[in-house]
Amino acid sequence: MDSKPSRGAxxxxxxxxxxxxxxxxxxGEFGGAGLVYWTTGSLAAAALAGTIGASIGYYAIAFGTAARRYHHADSRRSGPLRGVxxxxxxxxxxxxxxxxxxxxxxxxVRPFAFYVGPLLLGSTMAGWIAAKFFADIIFYLCTIVSYERFGSLIARKQTIPEEAHDGSIDSITVA
Known part of the structure; x- marks a missing residue:
């Protein structure tokens, strides 16, 4: 039996x-870019603000998820040390x-795309949407390679065996 997950999985x-x-x-990306562009009229400043906003929003969720998974999986420590x-x-x-x-x-990639996209398409919003898709493709190609290659160093859902009612072993996913 092949244990390799399907492409769909x-x-x-x-x-x-x-x-x-x-x-x-x-x-964060569109909020930051829009706010800065609205107040300054500068595509360059909006491109930087969009990049910073995207990072803040994205990594707040990613960090919280990873920290929660590690905290939940660590039953050896307690108190503040467990959180640290x-x-x-x-x-x-x-x-x-x-x-x-x-x-x-x-x-x-992202600051360049957010600056050039509106200039090429003649519309700020259309340019930013195109820039986001372009930048996301590059970002996820690199990210997924790292995720798949260095999985043992990355916070993932853990699968542990559990006795099923019929006595067989099934897998369950935790946190």
């Missing part, structure tokens, strides 16, 4: 993992999973 796993982060990041260890492991997880993608995305 992997796609569902990635969507479940990244969609909440993506929603928060998109709100969970936070440090979550930080490591985010650096491994997102570090390379974020460097490429935030330092080059």
């Amino acid at each position: 992997k796609l569902k796993e990635w969507i479940r993992r990244y969609l909440p982060c993506e929603i928060a990041g998109t709100i 260890v969970a936070a440090l492991l979550a930080l490591r997880s985010l650096l491994v999973e997102f570090g390379p993608a974020e460097a490429v995305d935030s330092l080059a």
Whole structure:
């Protein structure tokens, strides 16, 4: 029996993992870009604000999820030490999973795309939407490679065996 997950299963796993982060990041991205563009009229300033807003929204969710998973899985420690260890492991997880993608995305691709998109398309909103899709493709290509390659260093849902009612062993997912 082949234990390799199907493409559909992997796609569902990635969507479940990244969609909440993506929603928060998109709100921060368009909110930051829109607010700065509305107050300054500068596409360059809006591009930077959108990039920063996307990162804040995205990583707030990603960090919280990773820290919660590590905290829940650590039954050996208690009190503040458990929280500190969970936070440090979550930080490591985010650096491994997102570090390379974020460097490429935030330092080059996203600000450039958010600046050039409106100029090429002649519409600020259409340009920003196109820029977001373009930047997200690059970001997720890098992120998914890291996620799949370095999975043992990344916070994931854990599967543990549990006795089924009929005595057989089934898998369950925790936190």
